[in-house]
Amino acid sequence: DFRVPKEKQQTNPKTKGTTAIQFILTSNITIHTLDILETAFVNIFSCKDYNTELLEEFTVMFFGSSNHRTIVIERGV
Numbered sequence: 001d002f003r004v005p006k007e008k009q010q011t012n013p014k015t016k017g018t019t020a021i022q023f024i025l026t027s028n029i030t031i032h033t034l035d036i037l038e039t040a041f042v043n044i045f046s047c048k049d050y051n052t053e054l055l056e057e058f059t060v061m062f063f064g065s066s067n068h069r070t071i072v073i074e075r076g077v
Contacts, residue, residue, distance in 0.1 A: 013037050040065075047075070 010016040013036035022029045027046040033039065042059055056070050 013034065015034075017033040017035050019030070019032045024046075027044075027048070029045075030043040032041045040063055042063075044055060044059075052070070052072050056068075059065075060068050
């Protein structure tokens, strides 16, 4: 809640967190964290094929996750 008046800041653990988006040509990576709940949601969207298992391993290691779930949705062209 950068530069948001205190009375308008998010304090509910279900909504307080940080969201970031990284655009990569026609793809993107989105992350939303829930600070108090120590939870992160990561979405990786790509028009190109990539190794989902390798990416899952890296993401789990990077965030130090002890509990995670992966859902892979294949895009039709």
